[in-house]
């Protein structure tokens with residue numbers, strides 16, 4: 001079984017095409033190592049993060065944006081006061097791929113520093 005640490009050390013690969021879609025079993029297995037992440041009814045890998053200040057919220061947004069650019073894998077970010085909902089899916093695959101779980105693990109690794 002993949003651990004959070006192992007997943008966070010992977011890098012996103014350019015994936016295109018439905019052959020890279022994860023099965024529900026594969027997605028559920030990866031989900032077990034991501035604390036408080038869930039797969040929404042719409043098929044997005046999601047988590048809401050809460051912060052004590054607007055400055056901390058924006059620091060998180062910018063850090064996640066930097067990660068997205070480095071990995072060339074970009075989440076939707078819904079930003080509120082002290083709150084960010086991060087949603088991943090892989091557009092080029094048409095659903096969830098391993099890249100979504102890799103990036104989620106990287107976010108977990110960076111907030112645990």
Ligand SMILES: C[C@H](O)[C@H](O)[C@H]1CNC2=NC(N)=NC(=O)C2=N1
Pocket residue numbers: 014072073074075088089090091092093
């Ligand atoms: C051309 C470029 O590499 C692709 O469009 C990348 C960019 N970032 C991406 N981000 C996400 N979330 N899904 C993708 O399929 C995706 N594809």
